[in-house]
Amino acid sequence: MVQGKKSGQIIAASDAEKKVLEILATVPDPEVPVLSVLDLGVVRNISVLETGSEKTITKDGEPATDEIRITYTPTYTGCPAMDVMKTQMRIALLEKGYTNVQFEQVLSPAWTTDWMTEAGKQKLKAYGIAPPQYKQAVCTPDAFQQEEAIQCPRCNSYHTKLVSQFGSTACKALYQCVDCREPFDYFKCH
Amino acid sequence: MTKQYLIDYTLQLADNALILAQRNSEWCGHGPVLEQDIAISNISLDLIGQARNFYQYAATLIGGNATEDSLAYLRDAIDFKNNLISEILNGDWAQTVLRQFLVSTYQFYLYDALQKSPDQQLAAIAEKALKEVTYHVRWSSEWVIRLGDGTSESKQRIEKALEEIWPYTGELFIPVQHETDAVTAGIGVDPKMIEENWKQKVSTVFSEATLTLPPQNIWMHTGGKNGIHTEYLGYILAEMQFMQRAYPSAEW
Structure with a gap:
């Protein structure tokens, strides 16, 4: 994945990443439901570790799926919505078959409203x-x-x-x- | 093996934020007007967020079974390293906003310096927290000015608050052993280094608020950073820790 220079928005570098971003784009901020987690700019990085095209079977008998790593940053340190957003991202990915999702929190650089997407700003105003x-x-x-x-x-x-x-x-x-x-x-x- | 001073230094940062957050949260539902009730509760929430980040880091340094929750809910008063100013009573609104101003200004310069620490996690938390504390300084200094330069009643209230709180400010700038060790290691912030900036900011706001800075050499309370607390901390912990003490490991 790469980051857009100006907005700090993330752009998929592969088809696998694109699919994941499309799923995350459907996950709303629970406090401001017109914004997705991507509009808000809290998702800082994603990476997809592909397991290969043929579905291999793991030891537990479950088909192996790609591992998704999501790096996120909170808007405010005490924002209770962050935990909800993480859970909702996990559920949305699970529904599409991604069972292996890892989250990592980063605090620096600190989140800024500059990272909100232009579309997000328009949606806020309409709301x-x-x-x-x-x-x-x-x-x-x-x-x-x-x-x-x-x-x-x-x-x-x-x-x-x-x-x-x-x-x-x-x-x-x-x-x-x-x-x-x-x-x-x-x-x-x- | 993690250095004990780094654990203690991180816990001190966490405890300062948590105990003041708990105090401020007593205003929830009791603020003078709805907007200010929301403001002080928001400040509490920011402080709890900062405390969580410091506790999470301390838990990784301690290792074993330590978690942010065990550090907040299962330590006793003598283990808490917060400055006494965080635990003293809210008093009236004047006392609450004056304490907030004095502490937020301290945190502002502390985090500003700490964000340059070579300890990357402390630096990252400080960088994040500084943006929030900036709003706290602004809000609380406006209240100090509003009350100090307000009516005779508000003036009298904030002067009384100043008399009450000022003897707890000295402790902020007197380093204890784990702070000195953290400074020597190049990780922590020397409280002496931020004292001048703090005094400068306080006197600027006081002068706008028509308040007189108390004399230099008055007697100051100390002990909090070494776990020697006022009786008030016990009551805070009794309320805050009750659920985990009565129903260990309860989750919801």
């Missing part, structure tokens, strides 16, 4: 969550800094205000549109 800014103002520890103008996902107004830096999940901040009055989540830059 009513403001996507992370393209040119992100990296959060600094300074108090009362000038807030970024976040576009309301409902009426597209930039006339919005921050309600709280912490929202319903670790990855979101709470905003309100001053024009249409709609409160909304912003997938905050990280």
Whole structure:
């Protein structure tokens, strides 16, 4: 597998990897179900160790399958959705016959909203969550800094205000549109 | 054979995060307004995540049957190496946000330095945690300013909190043996090296909050990093560890 230079998105280097990526693309983030684990950018690497074309029989009498290795990174260290995503990836692969799946967590480089796919950002907006800014103002520890103008996902107004830096999940901040009055989540830059 | 100081140093990082997370979680459902209840609970969640990563690493260093859960749930107060400031009572909102500001600022400079550690796992956890702590510093310093430069009631509350908490800040910068060993080995962060930055940031925020920095030479509590705790830690552990103690190895 190779990584796209700009987005950090992963691109299959073989047909076997392509099949696995197609399966992972169907696994949703349990907190934001319009995003797949690939849209979110938490899958950092996959590799497929092929067992060969003819189905050999293992000692247990089970047909041997390819070994899938998935390297992932959490969005936030305490995000409880990560364990769910791992389980769902395992189940989705199991349904397609992949019984041998290994997961490895990497923390560095740390996950960033820059790794979210363009399609993912569009889906977020359609779902009513403001996507992370393209040119992100990296959060600094300074108090009362000038807030970024976040576009309301409902009426597209930039006339919005921050309600709280912490929202319903670790990855979101709470905003309100001053024009249409709609409160909304912003997938905050990280 | 893993060096004991590295295990102790990692446990200290984990315990600091876990105990403060447990304390902050007491606010869940009791925050002054819903948004701030959610904020302090989110900070707890980040801290638990950081603690888990440090415990998982410590468990691999210890080997045998050690797991993140056994380290969190089956050690006694004397085994915990957290700074005392993490375990003292929440008090009112002023005391909670002031403690958060003082600890988050400490963690900010600590993780910033630790992400350059040659110990790759400690460095990776620090790099990850730093992004989260940045939000904590920002949120808590805004609260310190809001209360300090607010009404006469809020001012009086945060001044009282400062009097209460400040004697627990000295310990952050007095290295104990396992810290000194970790520094000597080039892996750990010398707490003396981050003290200046911490003081600078604290005095900047205090000055905006119209709060007076307490005098230099006041008496400071110590002991937490060596397992000598206040009585409060026992109560935290009693609540946090109850299920695993009453129903060993229970899972759900």
